[in-house]
Amino acid sequence: MKKPHRLVIAGDIAHRKKSLALFFCLSVVTLLILLLPAHGPDRPLSTTASPDVSSPFAGNLRPPKLAYLISSTRGEGRRVKRLLEAVYHPWNYYLLHLHLAVSPEERADLDDYIRSERVFLKFRNVRLVGNADVVTLKGPTMMSTTLHAVAILLKEVNDWSWFINLDTWDYPLMPQDDLLHIFSYLPKNLNFIEHSSNIGWKEHQRARPIIVDPGLYGFDKADVFWIKDKRSMPSSFKLFIGSSWVILSWSFLEYCILGWDNLPRTLLMYYTNFLTSNEGYFHTVICNSMDFQNSTVNHDLRFTMWDNQPRQSPLNLTLEHFSQLLESGAPFARTFTETSAVLDRIDKELLNKSKSRFCPGGWCLGSSMPGEDPCANFGKPHVIKPSAGSRRLERFLLNLLNAENFRPRQCS
Ligand SMILES: *[C@@H]1O[C@H](CO)[C@@H](O)[C@H](O)[C@H]1NC(C)=O
Ligand SMILES: *[C@@H]1O[C@H](CO)[C@@H](O)[C@H](O)[C@H]1NC(C)=O
Numbered sequence: 531m532k533k534p535h536r537l538v539i540a541g542d543i544a545h546r547k548k549s550l551a552l553f554f555c556l557s558v559v560t561l562l563i564l565l566l567p568a569h570g571p572d573r574p575l576s577t578t579a580s581p582d583v584s585s586p587f588a589g590n591l592r593p594p595k596l597a598y599l600i601s602s603t604r605g606e607g608r609r610v611k612r613l614l615e616a617v618y619h620p621w622n623y624y625l626l627h628l629h630l631a632v633s634p635e636e637r638a639d640l641d642d643y644i645r646s647e648r649v650f651l652k653f654r655n656v657r658l659v660g661n662a663d664v665v666t667l668k669g670p671t672m673m674s675t676t677l678h679a680v681a682i683l684l685k686e687v688n689d690w691s692w693f694i695n696l697d698t699w700d701y702p703l704m705p706q707d708d709l710l711h712i713f714s715y716l717p718k719n720l721n722f723i724e725h726s727s728n729i730g731w732k733e734h735q736r737a738r739p740i741i742v743d744p745g746l747y748g749f750d751k752a753d754v755f756w757i758k759d760k761r762s763m764p765s766s767f768k769l770f771i772g773s774s775w776v777i778l779s780w781s782f783l784e785y786c787i788l789g790w791d792n793l794p795r796t797l798l799m800y801y802t803n804f805l806t807s808n809e810g811y812f813h814t815v816i817c818n819s820m821d822f823q824n825s826t827v828n829h830d831l832r833f834t835m836w837d838n839q840p841r842q843s844p845l846n847l848t849l850e851h852f853s854q855l856l857e858s859g860a861p862f863a864r865t866f867t868e869t870s871a872v873l874d875r876i877d878k879e880l881l882n883k884s885k886s887r888f889c890p891g892g893w894c895l896g897s898s899m900p901g902e903d904p905c906a907n908f909g910k911p912h913v914i915k916p917s918a919g920s921r922r923l924e925r926f927l928l929n930l931l932n933a934e935n936f937r938p939r940q941c942s
């Protein structure tokens with residue numbers, strides 16, 4: 531039998547002592563961030579919010595909610611299901627976006643799955659984006675899809691704290707319980723976004739070319755095309771470039787979508803003709819905004835391995851990378867191919883997930899005898915049982931938020 535898990539909500543003493551280490555380190559960060567001038571209107575009140583969300587030990591605290599976007603294209607139905615089973619938690623929200631290229635049969639198949647899964651019916655927190663968008667590889671339509679999803683999430687559910695984008699090449703390295711547990715210690719305005727103003731070779735390949743994405747005005751899938759003239763580097767704002775995989779706060783995304791400053795809007799127009807705008811839009815907005823630049827953590831919280839410079843596409847991770855995945859402490863990794871054996875090892879050793887079942891957590895009350903599905907019986911969605919992954923994530927975040935890594939690496 532395994533040792534009983536330590537409950538956040540119950541908060542036993544031994545557990546508190548350890549978590550306090552994290553809390554105290556983070557409280558310095560919290561303080562710095564709380565001292566920043568307020569930006570924009572406060573988050574709308576949610577029906578489930580607890581009275582004081584600034585201290586992890588104030589009363590019967592509930593963890594923050596995460597809002598996921600999972601994008602996929604043709605032929606990825608099985609991968610979407612597996613990823614969803616691995617990252618699913620009844621406390622969070624999941625929006626699935628299928629590119630317009632996905633066949634109606636495939637779409638209907640996924641739709642049936644969402645409509646028939648008992649857990650989804652009960653918690654009603656998984657849904658497909660109704661009208662699919664045309665998505666052109668490297669075109670601004672990739673960015674508009676993300677903004678579309680964020681707008682849906684802002685409008686339909688107002689009690690999430692962070693937005694996380696994934697595609698079928700991503701996979702989690704720890705159960706959601708661990709992520710929710712550790713994120714409940716973080717200031718809610720932190721934005722995890724890998725960025726740099728040192729754009730190097732990308733100046734000539736990204737910033738100067740002008741492209742047009744036919745996906746903006748037509749239904750047929752076509753490639754972006756290039757305009758003969760080049761443009762100069764912008765002088766009214768500074769360009770930043772980084773990873774398109776982000777974990778962004780409610781407050782920053784509300785600022786981007788509602789645009790009460792003109793910055794998010796003018797930059798959106800600038801990025802319409804920018805190659806691979808999803809590697810620069812949020813980065814440039816956040817770093818040019820006085821109110822948000824100090825909320826950035828320069829990491830995307832994904833474990834990725836690169837071959838050589840220039841960093842074009844990440845390596846496909848395999849079994850031989852397993853110990854590095856484990857040691858990284860990152861909550862997610864990419865990229866994985868569909869058949870990679872390392873996914874089975876992650877399921878077994880890190881997620882404790884059986885084939886075609888959800889990754890179990892504190893919400894699963896069923897039998898954990900071999901062959902039984904612990905999540906066949908479910909309880910309260912906010913009961914969290916962190917596992918070993920939470921300690922890896924704690925270490926990882928403390929390192930990112932220490933004096934050498936946090937402030938000096940913001941928007942430079
Ligand atoms: C952001 O942090 C820098 C350096 O710590 C500080 O000088 C600046 O005033 C801060 N900006 C805001 C808007 O608080
Ligand atoms: C990863 O695998 C995919 C599919 O097999 C392949 O198309 C891609 O080139 C691979 N990536 C690298 C960096 O090898």
Ligand SMILES: *[C@@H]1O[C@H](CO)[C@@H](O)[C@H](O)[C@H]1NC(C)=O
Pocket residue numbers: 532882890897898899900902904917
């Ligand atoms: C994994 O799940 C099984 C049953 O589903 C349970 O008996 C076991 O204790 C779990 N292991 C860990 C490490 O959580």
